[in-house]
Amino acid sequence: MDTATAALIDPERQLLGCLLQLPTGPARRVLAEMHANDLADPEAAHVLGLAIEVLARDQDPAPVVLYTHAVTTGQAPGRTRREALAQWLFDTYRDAPPAALAEHLKAAVLEAAWRRALTAHADRLRQAADTAPTDLLRELADDTGAIDDLWRRYRAAAEPTTRLEVAA
Template sequence: MDTAHPLTDPERQFLGCLMWLSADQARRLLTGMRAADLADPMATFVLQLAIELVADGHPPAPVALFVHAVRTGRATGEHRQHRLGGWLRETYSDVTPALAGWLKTVVLENAWRRALTAHAQRLIQAAESSPAEIVRDLADDTTAEELWTRYRDTLGESAGIPRLDSLRGKAA
């Protein structure tokens, strides 16, 4: 069950922005992104669909995402199709596509923080009762480091998609 409203959920806002982009713009925005970077299962599902569409040279418009899900057998049945269609509609509306680059950074930072928290929890559990060799192996978590690198890369990105800091002087 979705608890965050689409207007305040960075993952949904990111995906909403993505749906407004051409295939080339979306390809640049998706550089360094993985579906697993998102926490919400529906958002993860939609991002995977978008990655596949963009890889085939198609823009990730809502109708294209919906048709791709149906054609690939991942949105079977009236209930699933209705739910996906409603989710795409809500996510597509009320976004500011110019914030896509900044939202990517927010999404990756959140993914890094989740990975770091999960790693810390595993370390705490292992440190209490596991053999030292297991704790040592757990200390070398490459997932959090890899996410940190992708997050940091987005801070200096200029993939042709405006970032929030480039819009500040234009809003007044």
């Protein structure tokens, strides 16, 4: 799939596209309690990490700001890497949905992250179930802190802050 198509159908890219349009204050609200590792795509996670860093410096997460930050901090070494990042940011910004969808996309991204974490936990349990000592298996079964945190953040993002009604 080419990058332009991915920007149109991938919720992670769509969320970042919305973010690239927002000024500092609204961008901070959208990214509240989000972590770069919430995203499955490595490039999207890298860009989210850049956005978190520039917002911490009180800068808007505009494409040129993220690009410049990546270059000046050594996070986009070499010409090929810089060109790939520039193209990714360009495609994501160009094909972004309206910024007003950012909160909805945040919830979708966090739900997917929660589901991935739950699946990974279930896989670990399934692999250990037949052979692990029972004490270790019990400890592994109870180790749900990351899953619980993602669930809490997903539910908080999924709860609408304002109720909208459609006119009859």
